[in-house]
Amino acid sequence: MVFSQVHACPWGDMVAVDELPRKQYDVILCCEVLYKQGEDVYEALMQTIRKTVKPGGKVLIVYEYRGSMLEDQYMFDLLFDEYPEGRMEVLEEGDEDEEDAERRLLYMFPVPDNTTK
Known part of the structure; x- marks a missing residue:
């Protein structure tokens, strides 16, 4: 049986993180969040992910690059420094001829069981 919950959580706001109903989660899913943010914003997101994902859990990032992925x-x-076993898959929806099918990516980061919080 799977139970899911969705909660708003401002990145880097440890007070908001501490107020979540559970302290850690098996899966952290991020979709439509990584677009041309500054390093400080990404560091706050990473801090929030580290605090909320359970050891042995997974971090899933759905990403569609627009323009340059370098941004x-x-x-x-x-993410890859923290979870080096991460991998990427191309998500293909619909017809192979769809112009941007290969631009939708799923990054999966397994979290080691020995991660300390």
Whole structure:
């Protein structure tokens, strides 16, 4: 049985994180959040992810690059540094001829069981 919850959580706001109904979650799903932010914003997001994902959990990032992916590379560097077993898959929806099908990506980051919080 799967139970899911969705909660707003301002990145880097540890008071808001501490007020979440659970302290840690099995899966953290981020979609439509990584677009041309500054390094300080990505560091706040990473701090929030570290605090809220359970050891042995997963961080899933759905990403569609627009323009240059280099603008968001800093966040991917943070994620792969923290969770080096991460991998990326191309998401394909609909017809292969769809112009931007290969631009939708899923990044999956397994969190080691020994992660300390």
